[in-house]
Amino acid sequence: MMHGRNNGKKLMAVRIVKHAMEIIYLLTDQNPIQVIVDAIINSGPREDATRIGSAGVVRRQAVDISPLRLVNQAIYLLTTGNRESAFRNIKTIAECLADELINAAKGSSNSYAIKKKDEIERVAKANR
Template sequence: YAHKRFRKAQCPIVERLTNSLMMHGRNYGKKLMGVRIVKHAFEIIHLLTGENPLQVLVTAIINSGPREDSTRIGRAGTVRRQAVDVSPLRRVNQAIWLLCTGAREAAFRNIKTIAESVADELINAA
C-alpha cells in the first residue's frame, strides 16, 4: 500500500491500526504481534460494550480526528502560525496515530496489557 501516493486510503482500517501498533524500533516487523493485540482488543470491546468492535473503531476514528490544524507561514523572516483545515485522509491517519500512541503510553510501565489499553482508548473515543 506504500508504493503509490494515496494507495493507503484503500488499505482496510483494521490493518492500518495493526500496522501503526508496530511502531518504535523493538516492535518493527512484528505484524503477528499487532494482529494478536487488535484481536484481543476487539474481544474486550465486544465483552464490555456488547457492540460490534468494527463500529466502535470507526466511531473512534471519526471522533478523534482533528478538524483543524496550524501551519507555518513565513514572511520576511518572521514565522506566523495560521489555522488550516485538515484533509480527510490526514484526519484518518492522525486519528489512528493518536489512538495508538495513547494506548502505547497507557500500557508502558503498567500492569495493563497493550490490548486492554487499545480497547479502552477505542471505547473512550467512540
C-alpha cells in the same frame, strides 16, 4: 507495531487487535469495527495551525485538515495513546487498546487521542 522490541512483529499486532476487539465486544455489546470507526471519527482534529512565513516573519495560521490527514492523525493519536498507557502498566496492551478505543468512541476526556485533538483545535482557534 513500531518502537523497540515490538518492531516489525505483524502477527503480534494482529493478535493484539483481535484480542482488543473481543474485549470491546464484551464491554460494549457493539460491533468492534463500528467502535473503531467512531473512535477514528471522534479523535481526528478538524483544523490545525500551520506555519506561514513571508519576508522573514513567521506566524501560525489556522487551516482545515484534509480528510486523509484527519484519518492519519486520528490513528496516530490513538496508537500513541495506547503505547503510552501500556508502558510500565500491569494491564496488557490489548486491554489498553480496548480502553482507548472505547473512550475515544464515547468522546470521553479519559482518552489520550481526544485530549490531544482538543489541544490541537484549541491552538488552531487561537491562531485564526
